Amino acid sequence: MSVDRRGLVAFDLDGTLLRGATVCEILAVPLGRLEEMRRFEAMTAEADIVVARQVMAGWYRGHDVAELERSLENATWAPGAKDAVGILQREGVEVVIASITWRFAVSWFAQQVGVRHFLGTAVLASGAIEHVWGRDKARWVSELARARRLPRSRVAAVGDSATDAELLCAAGVRIFVGASPLSSVADVIYLPGADLRTVAQRVLDEWVA
Numbered sequence: 001m002s003v004d005r006r007g008l009v010a011f012d013l014d015g016t017l018l019r020g021a022t023v024c025e026i027l028a029v030p031l032g033r034l035e036e037m038r039r040f041e042a043m044t045a046e047a048d049i050v051v052a053r054q055v056m057a058g059w060y061r062g063h064d065v066a067e068l069e070r071s072l073e074n075a076t077w078a079p080g081a082k083d084a085v086g087i088l089q090r091e092g093v094e095v096v097i098a099s100i101t102w103r104f105a106v107s108w109f110a111q112q113v114g115v116r117h118f119l120g121t122a123v124l125a126s127g128a129i130e131h132v133w134g135r136d137k138a139r140w141v142s143e144l145a146r147a148r149r150l151p152r153s154r155v156a157a158v159g160d161s162a163t164d165a166e167l168l169c170a171a172g173v174r175i176f177v178g179a180s181p182l183s184s185v186a187d188v189i190y191l192p193g194a195d196l197r198t199v200a201q202r203v204l205d206e207w208v209a
Contacts, residue, residue: 050131096141098141099120107120177191
C-alpha cells in the first residue's frame with residue numbers, strides 16, 4: 001500500500017534548528033556587541049524590539065554580507081537537524097524555515113540544508129526594516145499551504161518558544177522542542193530538546209496514523 005507523504009513542515013530557527021546562542025548573539029560576537037545583544041534578547045515588547053532591531057541594523061552597516069555570514073559558521077545545529085531535513089525531503093515533504101531573525105542569516109542557514117523557502121526580518125536598501133513577528137510566520141505558512149492546496153492536517157510546525165505559538169496553531173501537527181510547555185496552544189506534541197531526526201519521524205508517523 002502506498003503512503004501519501006505530501007506535506008509541508010515549517011521549522012523555527014533559533015532554539016529549534018539551532019541550539020545554544022541565537023543568530024543575533026552569534027552575529028554580535030565579532031562586532032563586540034554581545035552583552036548589549038543579550039539585553040535586547042530579554043525584551044518582549046514589540047515596540048522595544050523594533051528599536052533594538054534598528055540599533056542592530058546600524059551595527060551591520062559597513063560590513064558586507066559575506067563577512068557577517070562567516071560568523072554564522074559558529075552556530076550550533078540541533079542534534080540531527082541536517083539529517084531530519086533530508087529525511088523529510090526524501091519522502092517528498094517540503095521543508096521551510098520560518099524565523100523572526102535576520103533574513104540574510106536565515107537564507108544562509110537554509111542554503112546549508114537545501115531549503116528553498118524561508119522567512120525572516122529584512123533590512124531594505126532604503127534602510128527601512130521589514131519586520132517579521134510570530135503572527136507573520138503563521139500567516140506565511142498558511143499561505144504556502146493554500147498555494148500548494150494542502151489541508152492543515154498535512155502541515156506540521158516545529159518550534160521552541162512562546163513566540164512560536166501562532167506558527168504552531170497554523171499547523172495540524174504541532175511539535176514543541178522547548179523546555180517550557182505552551183499553555184496557550186492545544187494538541188501539542190512535546191519533545192523537549194529532541195534530536196530532530198526523532199521529530200521528522202514523528203511527523204511522518206502522524207501523517208500515517
